[in-house]
Amino acid sequence: MRNDRHLTREDLLGLIDSGTLDTVVVAFTDMQGRLQGKRFHAAYFRDVVLEHGTEGCNYLLGVDVDMNTVPGYAMTSWEKGYGDVEFVLDLETTRLLPHLPATAMVQADLAWLDGTPVDQSPRTVLKKQVDRARDLGYSVVAGTELEFILFDETYEAASSRNYQDLVPSNQYNVDYSILGTTRVEPVLRDIRNTMYAAGLNVECAKGECNYGQHEIGFLYDDVLTTADNHSVYKTVAKEIAAQHGKALTFMAKYDQREGNSCHIHLSLRGLDGGTVFWDEGHRTPLYDSFVAGVLATMADFTLLYAPNVNSYKRFAHGSFAPTAIAWGEDNRTCAVRLVGDGAGARLENRLPGGDVNPYLALAGVLAGGLHGVEQGLELEPALTGSAYTSDAPRVPGTLRHARDLFAASTVARAAFGDEVVDHYTNAADVELAAFESAVTDWERRRGFERM
Known part of the structure; x- marks a missing residue:
C-alpha cells in the first residue's frame, strides 16, 4: 500500500x-x-x-x-x-x-x-526511466503543481457557447487572496477532501493570477506515484467541478492572460532514501550534472513538456512561463529553478503546462538528468536577473519546431527507443495537421470583410 x-x-x-x-x-x-x-x-x-x-x-x-x-x-x-x-x-x-x-x-x-x-504506453515510458535510475543506484521523488481556471458555467453550456465569453469564477487577480479563494471554497474544499480520501497527500489550495485561476498542491512522492495521482486528480477535479455546476480547464493557455502551468519538482535519492543532491551545505557534483543534463536536453525534449499547439502560446515574455533555457537559484524567470537545501534540494522545471502528460514530462526530466549524470556534464553558471532579456538559448516556439527536434534527437532515441520517439512524433504530426486545416475565429474577424 x-x-x-x-x-x-x-x-x-x-x-x-x-x-x-x-x-x-x-x-x-x-x-x-x-x-x-x-x-x-x-x-x-x-x-x-x-x-x-x-x-x-x-x-x-x-x-x-x-x-x-x-x-x-x-x-x-x-x-x-x-x-x-x-x-x-x-x-x-x-x-x-x-x-x-x-x-x-x-x-x-x-x-x-x-x-x-x-513500450509506447506513457506509464511504461516513465517506468523504464525509473529502472534506469535504479540501475545507477538512485530512486526518484517528484511533485507536480497543476493550475486550472474555474468557470461559472457547465461543460455543456461552455460547449454550446463554443468556449467563448465564459464567466470565470473570480473577476480579478486572486493570487494568494484568501477572499478570492473563499468565493470558490465549496469547489476547492470538495476537491481537496476527495483527493485526500482517495489517497493523495494534499497540501493546500491557493489563488493564481488569471481570473478564476487556482492551484491545489500535493506533497511530493515516489515519481510513479506522483504521475498516477496527477492523472487521477486531473479527472476527478473536472468531475467535481461538474457536480457543482461549474467547469474548469487545464489547457496551457485559455486566453491572453496567464496560462496554466504544471511545474515539476524532482530530485534523486539513494536507494536507501538518503540525500544525494546535497552535502555539507552545498550542491553535489551529481546534482549539477543532473541539472546540466535537463538543460542540455530541454530543447530536444520540449515535445514531452509541451505536446499541443496551444502549449506554445504560454511561452510569453514576462508571463512567469519560461522563454529561455537557463537555470537560476530561486529565479522564476528561468526554465529551471533550483530551490531548497539539504533533503529538500530539488530542481523545478517550469516549462510544462497544465495540458502535459505527467508520465511523459516526468520521464523527460528524469531522462535528461540521467543523461547529464552519465555524461558527466558540467553545469554552466546560474543566470542572474531576468531570463526574458538574457542571451540564453530560447525555448522552441512552435510545436513543429519541437517535433523536429524530438524526431532528430539521438539522445531521445537512446533514452526512449525509436518506437517511442516515432510514436509521439506522429502524435505531433496529427495535432499539427488538425490545427493547420482549421479556420479560426481570428481569421474570420481579420478577413471576412476587410480582405
Missing part, C-alpha cells in the same frame, strides 16, 4: 463482499494524459477481472484528442486489424473515489497479449 488510504486486495474484496462497493473503475493514462478504461460491476471484477484481467483496443494509443483513429502509428492501424492490449492491474494504485457512489479505481499498465509491455 502506498499509504493507509489506499486499499489492499483484502480491503477491496471486503468492501465488495459487504455490498459497500458496487463499481470498480479500471483505467490507464493515454497519450493525451487522460484516464481511459472501463467501469466493472464489482462482483464481476472480483470473480473475473481480478484474476484474469481485461483487454481494450490498441487504438486507444493511436487516436487524436477527439478519439478519431488516425494513420501513421506503427503499433495500431486498419491494416493490423486494431487488436487488443491487456490492462495489467497495478493493485498498489487501488483507491476509493469518494465523489462517486460506491466506487473504487485501479490503475493499469498496458501489455501485448503475450505479456510484453507496450
Whole structure:
C-alpha cells in the first residue's frame, strides 16, 4: 500500500463482499494524459477481472484528442486489424473515489497479449526511466503543481457557447487572496477532501493570477506515484467541478492572460532514501550534472513538456512561463529553478503546462538528468536577473519546431527507443495537421470583410 488510504486486495474484496462497493473503475493514462478504461460491476471484477484481467483496443494509443483513429502509428492501424492490449492491474494504485457512489479505481499498465509491455504506453515510458535510475543506484521523488481556471458555467453550456465569453469564477487577480479563494471554497474544499480520501497527500489550495485561476498542491512522492495521482486528480477535479455546476480547464493557455502551468519538482535519492543532491551545505557534483543534463536536453525534449499547439502560446515574455533555457537559484524567470537545501534540494522545471502528460514530462526530466549524470556534464553558471532579456538559448516556439527536434534527437532515441520517439512524433504530426486545416475565429474577424 502506498499509504493507509489506499486499499489492499483484502480491503477491496471486503468492501465488495459487504455490498459497500458496487463499481470498480479500471483505467490507464493515454497519450493525451487522460484516464481511459472501463467501469466493472464489482462482483464481476472480483470473480473475473481480478484474476484474469481485461483487454481494450490498441487504438486507444493511436487516436487524436477527439478519439478519431488516425494513420501513421506503427503499433495500431486498419491494416493490423486494431487488436487488443491487456490492462495489467497495478493493485498498489487501488483507491476509493469518494465523489462517486460506491466506487473504487485501479490503475493499469498496458501489455501485448503475450505479456510484453507496450513500450509506447506513457506509464511504461516513465517506468523504464525509473529502472534506469535504479540501475545507477538512485530512486526518484517528484511533485507536480497543476493550475486550472474555474468557470461559472457547465461543460455543456461552455460547449454550446463554443468556449467563448465564459464567466470565470473570480473577476480579478486572486493570487494568494484568501477572499478570492473563499468565493470558490465549496469547489476547492470538495476537491481537496476527495483527493485526500482517495489517497493523495494534499497540501493546500491557493489563488493564481488569471481570473478564476487556482492551484491545489500535493506533497511530493515516489515519481510513479506522483504521475498516477496527477492523472487521477486531473479527472476527478473536472468531475467535481461538474457536480457543482461549474467547469474548469487545464489547457496551457485559455486566453491572453496567464496560462496554466504544471511545474515539476524532482530530485534523486539513494536507494536507501538518503540525500544525494546535497552535502555539507552545498550542491553535489551529481546534482549539477543532473541539472546540466535537463538543460542540455530541454530543447530536444520540449515535445514531452509541451505536446499541443496551444502549449506554445504560454511561452510569453514576462508571463512567469519560461522563454529561455537557463537555470537560476530561486529565479522564476528561468526554465529551471533550483530551490531548497539539504533533503529538500530539488530542481523545478517550469516549462510544462497544465495540458502535459505527467508520465511523459516526468520521464523527460528524469531522462535528461540521467543523461547529464552519465555524461558527466558540467553545469554552466546560474543566470542572474531576468531570463526574458538574457542571451540564453530560447525555448522552441512552435510545436513543429519541437517535433523536429524530438524526431532528430539521438539522445531521445537512446533514452526512449525509436518506437517511442516515432510514436509521439506522429502524435505531433496529427495535432499539427488538425490545427493547420482549421479556420479560426481570428481569421474570420481579420478577413471576412476587410480582405
